[in-house]
Structure formats: structure tokens, C-alpha cells
Amino acid sequence: MPSEYCPSRHRTVRRLTRVVNVGGVGVGGDNPIRVQSMTTSDTEDVAATVAQAIRLAEAGSEIIRITAPNKAAAAALKEIRAKFRAAGFTQPLVADIHFLPAAAMEAVEHVEKIRVNPGNYADKKKFAVLEYTDAAYAEELERLHAAFSPLVLRAKELGRSLRIGTNHGSLSDRIMNRFGDSPNGMVESALEFIRIAESHGFKDMVLSMKSSNPKVMVEAYRLAVARMTELGMDYPLHLGVTEAGEGEDARIKSAIGIGSLLADGLGDTIRVSLTEDPWHEIPVCREIVRRAEALAALGAASTAALPADPADPFSFARRETETITLSTKCLAGSAETPRVIVRSVAGLADWQAAAKELLDAHAAQREVRAEGLLVRLDDVAHAAGLRSLRKALGQAVPALFVETTLSPADFPFDGDGCRLVVVKAFSAADGAEIKAWGEVAVKHDALLAVDLDGPTLTALAKELSAIPASRLILTSSQPQEGLHATGTCRELVRCAAAAKLKAPLWIRATVANSVLIDPGFQSRLLEASIHAGGLLVDGYGDLLSCETPATTAKSLTLAYDILQGARMRQTKTEYVACPSCGRTLFDIQSTTLKIKERTGHLKSVTIAVMGCIVNGPGEMADADFGYVGGAPGKINLYVGKTPVKFNIPQEEAVERLVDLIKEKGKWVEA
Ligand code: SF4
Numbered sequence: 001m002p003s004e005y006c007p008s009r010h011r012t013v014r015r016l017t018r019v020v021n022v023g024g025v026g027v028g029g030d031n032p033i034r035v036q037s038m039t040t041s042d043t044e045d046v047a048a049t050v051a052q053a054i055r056l057a058e059a060g061s062e063i064i065r066i067t068a069p070n071k072a073a074a075a076a077l078k079e080i081r082a083k084f085r086a087a088g089f090t091q092p093l094v095a096d097i098h099f100l101p102a103a104a105m106e107a108v109e110h111v112e113k114i115r116v117n118p119g120n121y122a123d124k125k126k127f128a129v130l131e132y133t134d135a136a137y138a139e140e141l142e143r144l145h146a147a148f149s150p151l152v153l154r155a156k157e158l159g160r161s162l163r164i165g166t167n168h169g170s171l172s173d174r175i176m177n178r179f180g181d182s183p184n185g186m187v188e189s190a191l192e193f194i195r196i197a198e199s200h201g202f203k204d205m206v207l208s209m210k211s212s213n214p215k216v217m218v219e220a221y222r223l224a225v226a227r228m229t230e231l232g233m234d235y236p237l238h239l240g241v242t243e244a245g246e247g248e249d250a251r252i253k254s255a256i257g258i259g260s261l262l263a264d265g266l267g268d269t270i271r272v273s274l275t276e277d278p279w280h281e282i283p284v285c286r287e288i289v290r291r292a293e294a295l296a297a298l299g300a301a302s303t304a305a306l307p308a309d310p311a312d313p314f315s316f317a318r319r320e321t322e323t324i325t326l327s328t329k330c331l332a333g334s335a336e337t338p339r340v341i342v343r344s345v346a347g348l349a350d351w352q353a354a355a356k357e358l359l360d361a362h363a364a365q366r367e368v369r370a371e372g373l374l375v376r377l378d379d380v381a382h383a384a385g386l387r388s389l390r391k392a393l394g395q396a397v398p399a400l401f402v403e404t405t406l407s408p409a410d411f412p413f414d415g416d417g418c419r420l421v422v423v424k425a426f427s428a429a430d431g432a433e434i435k436a437w438g439e440v441a442v443k444h445d446a447l448l449a450v451d452l453d454g455p456t457l458t459a460l461a462k463e464l465s466a467i468p469a470s471r472l473i474l475t476s477s478q479p480q481e482g483l484h485a486t487g488t489c490r491e492l493v494r495c496a497a498a499a500k501l502k503a504p505l506w507i508r509a510t511v512a513n514s515v516l517i518d519p520g521f522q523s524r525l526l527e528a529s530i531h532a533g534g535l536l537v538d539g540y541g542d543l544l545s546c547e548t549p550a551t552t553a554k555s556l557t558l559a560y561d562i563l564q565g566a567r568m569r570q571t572k573t574e575y576v577a578c579p580s581c582g583r584t585l586f587d588i589q590s591t592t593l594k595i596k597e598r599t600g601h602l603k604s605v606t607i608a609v610m611g612c613i614v615n616g617p618g619e620m621a622d623a624d625f626g627y628v629g630g631a632p633g634k635i636n637l638y639v640g641k642t643p644v645k646f647n648i649p650q651e652e653a654v655e656r657l658v659d660l661i662k663e664k665g666k667w668v669e670a
Helices: 046-059 071-086 101-107 134-158 173-179 183-199 214-230 247-263 278-300 348-363 380-393 431-443 454-459 461-465 485-498 521-536 552-565 588-599 650-663
Strands: 020-022 025-027 034-038 063-067 093-097 113-116 161-167 205-210 324-327 330-332 339-343 372-377 399-404 419-425 447-451 472-475 505-509 543-546 574-577 606-610 625-631 634-639 642-649
Touching (some): 020 161, 071 093, 093 101, 101 113, 134 183, 161 183, 173 183, 183 205, 205 214, 247 521, 339 552, 348 372, 431 461, 454 461, 505 521, 521 543, 543 552, 588 650, 625 642, 634 650
Parallel strands (some): 161 205, 339 543
Antiparallel strands (some): 634 642
């Protein structure tokens, strides 16, 4: 098992890669992280595709991908490129190839880069279960060598580059049977192609390891880098979460997957896949890249080099933590799904407004509940407000989290209502104070959330160990010097493990934990997704708060949506929707919205909406139902990976999907 995948998990240090020249745009090395997108028009409609390419270039896409589903579409790239250049645009064009080497051989004549999917370049997918002997496997590889070599040799002659673009959803039967539908299988799939290219002395390659599941995606990229390092390879990475869908959910999933890898210093070019017009992808890419650049600047100003934290970065497992009781019906810790805390906007100065905010948020359309309300108490004059708020909320929220600078003697533990969690920042010199807080917490049946960093925890380990484990929460509201916020929590976990403390970790997406403090909810959404996502995919985090200046309802749903995006807690229908491309066989944007309208109230169902069957069955690996373009205007419906209804006219397909969900007993009325 490889051991290292990035220069530092605590500060951003960009991984050194070779520079791949993509038609004059350098990818990798010291080049900026490139942003890119893909046209969605029918490639053979040259005018429409040129118009989309121009719109993407004007929006800031530095590389533009176009699908080439057959030889005719690949041939159309010649005219597309000529017209695009004639319009004064210099951005390199990339042909996206699945299944057809002949299309790749045509496309390589016309565009600067070819993306091949190693899962289907020379393999017809039959989903066959076969036992390959070593000899049979070697024979398969020889066949692959013969099929892929002509493209490599022609790319070498013409100075083109290649992307070896592995998708979790479309691994070959050969790989599936030997390595499984796993990150390891994805890496091996790419390595087969890299080895063939290298056998011809060709190294102008970029790698991708995409999945619609950010956990799988992150694991696959980490594993790919670790394997490449072992093998002395330094290919740049193209990052993306496939089939992310649309709206805030898609932005959250992309920020979790792409943003957390960039924070670890991995990634040289990115694409955010949205089921929206493709130019909407570019501003999201830019915002994610801006944060990666800011993190890298901070990382470069530090020399911190810390020991590894206990997470296995290549295999997800939750950090084992104690169970704590927020209320009799709401426990937290690794045996539970992560809990959601929301920060009050009004605060104790207007406790009635604070109570109303929370109750309004609970009354909002989506049925998600805060499991803790966070307020600040620095002035004893507001103690009465705290008592009133606690009483007014009663059982509406399991616990009231009170961030305070008061002393234990001044803190108003008296009163009725929900449980109190005292949130207190400590420094290494606060041994006596932490002891006093531990004692009063026990006396008043309260919990204590200690806000500190790793070195402070180490200094206070003796006092912290004396507090009953069932009363303690660890958190960090600001980064340790020289580390980023995610690295600070990783170091906190390492120090906790060394001190044998199993207290749950509360992830706080605060302004202080942000790398860029831009106004607006979208900025908070990206910051929170990157920070919390990076920890959740490591298996860290038992409580989460997104402390945005937006309404309580917005901050509440953001935290739930991040947990859902990181596949840690499902509270609404999960959609896996492809971004569409020239292969798409129906209007995917309006169809996805229609499906969301009909099924959005189902809480434990995952539905895939795929424009065609290229990535369909595989990417739907963890979907319960699939709605997939089978032929123009015709839809196939899937249960899991199995197609069960074929060629349904598009106009009736949404209702037939609802029927299918009912038939399988997964339907509830709205
Ligand atoms: S699944 Fe969607 S994006 Fe992927 S090839 Fe098919 S239509 Fe294009």
C-alpha cells in the first residue's frame, strides 16, 4: 500500500508535476491551475458548437472540450477549429472519445488534445463476470497495446497531448474482474494506458480519476498520485466530480472533491460539471482556483512539517469517537450520523429574535432540524436572555451551544430547557481554567466544547483526560499558525490520538477558518464545503456548523447539504445528473428539474439522470434508479445497474420512473 500522496496535509504545497503542452497552454509544473469546460451542442452542428466554444472562451475557459461520439463528429472538429481560430480564439480544443479508436484517430488530426476513457477505448462493456488467467490477462493487454498504440504514435508525431480520463462508472470488464469497481481499479486502468504510451516514449499526458461520489473520487486521485510517485511518474492531474448535478448541491459536491484535493496540493486543471449551461461552470472553477491559490500562498509562507495524522487517506473509515448526549433523543459521535449545529444570527441581545429564527428555519419547506443552536455570551447582562432563550426553545433543539468568555462562576447554568454546551477557547497556559470548567460542566450536567489547536491540546492533555469522555467535544474555530484550517483539525486529531482522547470533533466553518473572506453566500458555501469536505472524506467530524451571515435556515440547509454531498448523511433525494454533451439524447436540464419536482421529497433515494449510456450504468453504481437516454427521444429506466424498461417515449418517462419507484416500494407521498 502506498503511503504518501501529497507534500503536506497541513498546509498547501503544490505537487510538482511535468508540464504538458496542450496547444500552447501549459498544464502542470508552475503553470496556473487551468480551468476548462465542455460544449453541450451536437458536435456535427458546427455553427452551434463554434458559438458555444466562443462563449466558453469569453467566459474564461482556458481549454475547451468537445465530444466526438463517432467519426463524422470527429471530422467536424476540423471545421469547428478553423472557425474558432478565424474568430480570433486561441484556446486549445480537446476531443472527448469513448469506445471508438477510429474517432480518436480522426480527431487527433484536428485538435490539440484527445481524452480517452481507458474503460471503454478498446473494450466493449458487457458486464461479464470472467476469471482471467494470467495468460488471458496478458493477451488482453496485448490487444489493448495494439488498439491504443496508433493514437499514441500519431499524437507524438503531431505534438498533441492525451488525457487518460478514467471514470469510476466505466471501468472495463477486465479491470472490474481483477481489481473491482474501486479506486484501485481506476488507478490500474489508467496505468495500463500510461505504460503503453511510455513504451513509445510518449509522456504528454494528463490523468483524471473522476467519480460522482466525492469520497471515491478523492480516494482515487490520492491513490493515483501515490502510485505514480512510487513508479517515478509525474503526470499532471485534471480534477473533476462527474455528474454533480445542478444548483447548490453540484457546487457543494464539486468543492468537496476538487477543493479538498487542491488544498492538498493536487490538481493542475479542473472542470466543474454542472447540469446547466456550460459557461456557468467557469465562475465556479475560478472561485475554487482562487481559494487554492490563496491556500498555496499561505502554505509557501510557512515551513510547518508535521507528523501524519491517523486517517488512512486511501480507505475511508470514520475516526472512532465517544458517544455524547446532546439530548435523550440526539446522540453524537462516530456511532451516529454527524450532527448539525447552527449559529444564531440575532444572538442573545435579542433572544426572542434568536428563538424565532430557529423556529422559522424548522418551519421552512425542507424538514431538517438543527441539533444545536450556537449563541455567544460575553456579557453577564445577557445571562437572563440566555435563560429565556433556553426556556423558550424547550425541546425545539437538543442543545444550546454557548460560546463564552465568562468565568465558570459567572456562567448561568441555572434555568430550564435544553442541555447546555459551553464553548470555550483555551490556550496552553489555561490548565487551571480547563479543570474548573470540567468540574462545573459535570456539576451542572452540561457538556464542554474546547476550542483549541493540536499543540494546546498536547499541553492540556492531563486536564482534558480528567474530564469524563462523555462530556467533551473538540473543535477549532481558527487555524493554527502556519497551517490551513483543515490541517489544523488534522493536527488536532493527531494530538488527540496521542493523548488517547476520543472526544468527538466539531467542524466549524467559521469566517476565521476561511481562506478568502468574500461577501455573499456562494463564497461561504465554497469555503465551508472545501474545509468540511476535506475532513469528512478523511472520516473526521461528528458535528458540523456552517457559520455564515446568511439566515439560520440557509446555514442549516448548507450544513445538511455538505453532509449529503460528502455522503455522510442523506436527508433528501440524491441526484446524480450528467452535465450533458453532444451525445445527450434529451433535454437534460429541463428533465432533471422535472424529475426533481416529482421526486424531491423522497429522503432516501438516489436517482441518476444520464444523457446517454456511455457513462450511464457505471456512474449509477450507487444510484437506486436511473433515467438514461437510450435513443433519440427514448428513455431507458434502470434499477441499480440493471436496465428494466426500454425505449419509453420521453414525454411519459418521468411518470414511468415514478411508477417504477412505487413498484419497488420506495415511494412515499409528498
Ligand atoms: S453521460 Fe452525459 S456527459 Fe456523459 S457522455 Fe453521456 S451525455 Fe455526455
